[in-house]
Amino acid sequence: MADIARYPFLRHLRGSTTTHVQHLHNGTVRHSGVGASFWYRPLSAVLSEVPVDDRELPLLFHARTADFQDLTTQATVSFRIIDPAAVAGRIDFSIDPENGRWRGSPLDQVAGLLTETAQQYALDLIAAQSLADVLAGGVGPVRDAIAAGLGGDERLTATGLAILGVRVVALRPEPEVEKALLTPTRERVQADADKATYERRATAVERERAISENELQNKIELARREEQLVGQQGANARRSAEEKAAAARIATAAEAERTQVLAEANAQATRATGLAKADAEAAALAAYRDLPEAVLLGLALKELAANLPQIEHLALTPDLLAPVLAKLGARSDG
Secondary structure: OOEEEEEOOEEEEEOOOOEEEEEEEOOEEEEEEEOOEEEEOOOOEEEEEEEOOOEEEEEEEEEEOOOOOEEEEEEEEEEEEOOHHHHHHHOOOEEOOOOOOEOOOHHHHHHHHHHHHHHHHHHHHHHOOOHHHHHHHOHHHHHHHHHHHHHOOHHHHHHOEEEEEEEEEEEEEOHHHHHHHHHHHHHHHHHHHHHHHHHHHHHHHHHHHHHHHHHHHHHHHHHHHHHHHHHHHHHHHHHHHHHHHHHHHHHHHHHHHHHHHHHHHHHHHHHHHHHHHHHHHHHHHHHHHOOOHHHHHHHHHHHHHHHOOOOOOOOOOHHHHHHHHHHHHHHHHO
């Protein structure tokens, strides 16, 4: 909105960088331009203010497809007024000289013009296709149809409007129809999910089976190695027993041989001792053979006395001594 300063009999208008202001006096253009600033008389001045900035126009309308299905279209049209004089000549953008406010609603008229024009091109495209085809094609064809139609519309060009861009946000059928359309896709997605779940479970079962088989093979291998170990331990035990038995036999044979040798040596020593004793006895007997009987008797008594136990008292009677003395006397006489 223009900034208007009030003075007695005069007014001063100061525009902005995004509005085009035009001042007419008696049908003649006195001031015109963007950001204009001028003095004027309120009783004779005709003022108009046209915005020249970029504007966004949201659109929300319903369309019917070839198969009689309702489709809600949500879009946005970006536009700009490039010829303020032309649009001011077709649409009332006049403002009150006293307060600078529009006398009407010019932007609503521009919005209505753009909305109805954009709807017409969108409806022509949607009405020629079925709901499934429109939804399958997406927002691209509808956006292109609206952009091409608005860009080539002669009325908009003559009005001084330029279309900067078109965006189609959504194409939505009725909730029941949308739910029915989504059901096959949901079922397919669910089927794919179930398939993935089953495959994952099958893979898990297969892996568990492989793990079980691996564990079984490990147990079998351990049992086989344990059997080999037991057999090897038995063989080692047998070999050790055999070696111990062989060693025992060798030790027994050596002991027997040693005992035999020792026995033979003892026998030889005994024989030698016996022979020596026999020789000594023979020599002693030979030495005693030539001795007198009295000497032999004396030696015998001496030997007997040496081997008798200790005698504390000895009683000699005539009966004991008489024979001995008689023999000694007889020997001395002879």
